[in-house]
Amino acid sequence: MSYGLNVYRASGALGFSSADVTWNQVDSFQVNGGASVSNTYAVLSGKTVLTVQMMIDPPSTSAKSIAHTVSQSGNTINVSGGNQNTHILVLMQ
Amino acid sequence: MSYGFEATNNNNKVLISSETRNLHFLGKYSSPSVTNSATAYGGFKELSYTITSTVIPVPFFDMPTTDYYGIIGVKNTTGNTWVVKVIRSGTSSTYPSLYVFVDARGVSSTESYGMQVLQNDGSASFDSRKEPLVITGGAAVTHPSNPLSSSITGLSATQCGSGSSHSQHTPDVESSAVSVGSVSSTPIFHYSSLAQTQRSGTFSVSTEECLGLNIYNNCVGYGTSETNTSTYWAFYRGGIRRNGTNIHAGWITVLGGCFWSSEDDADFFGIDVGGGSGGGGGFPLSNETINLASTAVIVGDGTRYA
Numbered sequence: 001m002s003y004g005l006n007v008y009r010a011s012g013a014l015g016f017s018s019a020d021v022t023w024n025q026v027d028s029f030q031v032n033g034g035a036s037v038s039n040t041y042a043v044l045s046g047k048t049v050l051t052v053q054m055m056i057d058p059p060s061t062s063a064k065s066i067a068h069t070v071s072q073s074g075n076t077i078n079v080s081g082g083n084q085n086t087h088i089l090v091l092m093q
Numbered sequence: 094m095s096y097g098f099e100a101t102n103n104n105n106k107v108l109i110s111s112e113t114r115n116l117h118f119l120g121k122y123s124s125p126s127v128t129n130s131a132t133a134y135g136g137f138k139e140l141s142y143t144i145t146s147t148v149i150p151v152p153f154f155d156m157p158t159t160d161y162y163g164i165i166g167v168k169n170t171t172g173n174t175w176v177v178k179v180i181r182s183g184t185s186s187t188y189p190s191l192y193v194f195v196d197a198r199g200v201s202s203t204e205s206y207g208m209q210v211l212q213n214d215g216s217a218s219f220d221s222r223k224e225p226l227v228i229t230g231g232a233a234v235t236h237p238s239n240p241l242s243s244s245i246t247g248l249s250a251t252q253c254g255s256g257s258s259h260s261q262h263t264p265d266v267e268s269s270a271v272s273v274g275s276v277s278s279t280p281i282f283h284y285s286s287l288a289q290t291q292r293s294g295t296f297s298v299s300t301e302e303c304l305g306l307n308i309y310n311n312c313v314g315y316g317t318s319e320t321n322t323s324t325y326w327a328f329y330r331g332g333i334r335r336n337g338t339n340i341h342a343g344w345i346t347v348l349g350g351c352f353w354s355s356e357d358d359a360d361f362f363g364i365d366v367g368g369g370s371g372g373g374g375g376f377p378l379s380n381e382t383i384n385l386a387s388t389a390v391i392v393g394d395g396t397r398y399a
Contacts, residue, residue: 005100007221010204015221018102021228023391024113025196028149043112050389052151054285058139058165058178061328061348067287067384087149087167092113093106 023091036080052089114196118224133257134346136184148199153281154189161332163286230274240264240344245294253351262327267343279395288331291378
């Protein structure tokens with residue numbers, strides 16, 4: 001590489017480079033079924049944001065398992081409307 | 094940010110920030126236990142991976158076959174023990190490996206040099222010794238609203254007589270191809286299966302029998318009638334499959350069943366003298382698809398994390 005930063009492992013293998021791409025975890029939190037959560041993160045300002053929802057228990061096969069609706073408004077992540085307990089990951093790059 | 098450390102790449106995307114936490118490689122898990130399975134309508138297997146982690150795991154899976162895969166549960170069962178559940182379509186015994194990433198607090202390293210970035214509480218935000226997550230691409234997928242391209246036809250109305258050996262409920266619809274960019278020889282995917290759908294077909298037949306005199310199609314004396322109704326159904330969850338550098342969002346059949354009823358009636362000279370019904374089975378949705386919102390797929394390079 002002609003510019004940038006490489007960080008190597010003890011083995012000499014490249015560990016990380018400024019040519020790489022990643023998602024950084026801003027927060028992770030649990031939202032239970034029927035609950036609503038709004039969290040604001042100043043660090044999201046001007047960044048690309050990705051939210052990921054992971055069910056804690058597999059969706060039921062005997063009842064409707066409604067996922068939460070996750071939305072972003074400015075620096076605020078809103079989670080609501082589901083009837084299942086889920087993990088929410090807030091990622092940014 | 095007014096203080097701290099931030100590194101960006103030449104697309105101005107953040108690589109490292111002292112205000113966030115990079116994900117680092119915790120381990121690769123290749124021996125799941127099969128905790129549920131079925132063979133009807135394409136079949137499926139539910140695979141459970143047990144992980145020890147002090148912080149929430151973010152799982153990725155590889156796709157060793159062209160079947161559909163998805164993560165359906167990430168649960169902290171006790172203490173630092175987590176169980177990640179993955180489903181796959183088909184009945185093959187080839188299972189994906191799970192690549193688990195956590196923030197730097199959850200990974201130990203014995204290497205004595207490298208680069209660390211700390212948060213203001215002194216905990217590691219980034220640690221080059223702990224194999225930070227590098228992604229190669231990603232996409233957003235939306236599942237088709239109906240897993241079946243054709244209507245359900247031709248099944249027996251009598252006491253679910255067609256069983257589950259027919260193929261009427263085998264899913265055959267998937268989304269258009271979605272590119273995830275360049276991939277390595279072993280791409281790994283983070284994708285949560287949230288979408289669910291159910292499809293059912295109801296069949297009825299009525300028969301009448303005259304045990305008295307049949308005069309011009311009118312039964313005089315003792316006559317019986319019977320109506321049989323069977324509702325065949327299947328329940329699906331979303332999955333993705335890989336085709337080169339594309340992925341498709343489709344459906345995995347996780348449960349199927351049939352509900353039936355039988356009503357018989359008898360008349361003696363026009364007087365109702367008896368009847369009955371029976372049934373079995375049930376279903377959680379009715380010709381409905383839920384959780385169809387666009388779902389993120391994150392793609393990494395599994396060869397970096399052997």
